[in-house]
Amino acid sequence: MRNIRRLFLRCLRLGHRRKWTKVNLLTDYVRYCRLCLVSLAYNSFTDSDVVIESLFEPVYWLVDHVTRWFGIQAQKHVPSVSVCRKCIAPKPARTHHCSICNRCILKMDHHCPWLNNCVGHYNHRYFFSFCLFMTMGCIYCSISSRVMFRDAYAAIEKFKHQEKERLKFAGNETIYSQTPPPTFTFRERVFHKCIIYLWVLCSSVALALGALTLWHAMLITRGETSIERHINKKERKRLLAMGKVFYNPYSYGRGGNWRLFFGVQTKLHWISRVLLPSSHSAYGDGLTWKPPSWIPTKQTSVLAI
Template sequence: MFGRLGDTCSLWYWTFFHNHFATSSYIADTLFEPLFWLLEAIAKKAGPIFVTLVTLLTTSVVVIFYSYILPWNAAYWSTPALTINLIIGHWLLLNIVFHYYMAVTTSPGVPPSNVDSPVSICKSCIVPKPPRTHHCSVCKKCVLKMDHHCPWINNCVGHYNHRYFYLFCVYMSSGTIFVCISIYNQFMSYFYGSVGTFFSSLIFPIVSIFIAAYKPPEYFGSTDSSNMPIILTTEELRTRFWVTYEFFLCIAVTFALGTLTVWHGMLISKAETSIEKHINVKEKERMSELGATFKNPYSFGFFENWKIFLGIEVGSGRSIRHVLLPSAHKPTGDGKSWRMSTRKTD
């Protein structure tokens, strides 16, 4: 009797828990599934908060620039330098606002119900998937040429808004560098009285902010020729605080967003998305074990990949002007089928 019971329990155990395809990676994915669900729920709920945060931080940088930086530059810069500064600044601002708005509001593209040449069936949507299409667990839908889900735009980055997203990263990184350059002399003059070295300027302002929080205004500021502290007015303290805030915020964004921009630029150069990067790495390893070489079928070389991505390839009727100035032109193709490069293989 006990033997039969043991056999029955063993049968139940193997029925419910045994999987011939189970691997360590499969088990790890299963164990972390609740964590993935939590992160997806947070990303979905926090998306509008991130968009609001980007809007508020960008607005604060622009307002501070007009209120505190531009008047100082107008007083100390030459007319040609100020004119060039204004032209570059407004050109960057126009591109930042345009590309961010388009990245947020443009649908990345979803596959139709009838696909001519599907490569697989989505396990979640139960619909045919075209090449380069992947399911977004946050948006709960398949996305054409999906790169990733970005909470900072509360949207997926896919076929129809990938260019908007990347150019926003480029122009925002360039804009923060532009602000750092524009504000540098003013920043140094406030805390040193003259222009000093760049790295030494990163230490004293932080200390000054803490001093201002615990000491009266007469303890805050530089000294005159008699080595006596200069008493600063409330307006001067406010100016120094906002200048410091702007300088360090732009430095932080430059490093963080600049790194992301470089990473995506490398992917675009190889005609890959973030998802395809991981897939292709595994495919290279598999082909290497078979003694073969993997080639990305969607890559046409460095320059042609960039032209295709930016939508300025030969015959498109567009040029670099459509990259340097805001342009709402659509990407090449419909996202359902892709032109593939042909190579001679051994």
């Protein structure tokens, strides 16, 4: 009887253990699946704003298509070609929404982190002038101080050689009649190193900022912005596949684009508005883009973007 009772108790314990073992295995399996899901879906850049914006994607899609069906309505006499999906407001031509400034920028070129502001219709000329004159100044400093740079570099190399000679004399204790070579003072070493640092800095800024200036000069010549460069490139490829030719509707020729960019109406303006500081505002209001009377244009057929 006792043996039967013990056997019965053992069976109950084994069943209890097996039951909890299956529950533990299921729990481990659920935890493992959760870990895999979190590892695959985790994104350090995701926050509440990104989630809310993703949830509003259907609303953006609805607004975009409804406005296409019923047409664009002008608001407060603002001509527009589309509706901004972020501002939910009419968006004029060549206008783009800046996610950093959280607003639409007229003729937006890019958001400059060094200026902490967008480069657009009203300050594009100032930005380009700053890059141009800064590059010219750095090139002038690099060329004019090249002799000082060579002398400072030779002095630093001479100092290193004399430092090695001094260590040799200090390590050889048998020589007392010879004196170690003189060394540079701390002020002289700092002076030569500062000259080398300034020359390298000016040369580096001249190369980097010069490349940026050439890039913007090319865009101004073509009558484009940095954003429109990518848009027009895609549109040009799409029309080329269809056997058509793309024409930039905002280009008025190379000379006309430069004159419109700087606001040059007369020959004297090349000096008073380009070479000398000028506070004149950009041409137009940034809402409509019609060629001014002082820019000859022969373009008849254009393709709107």
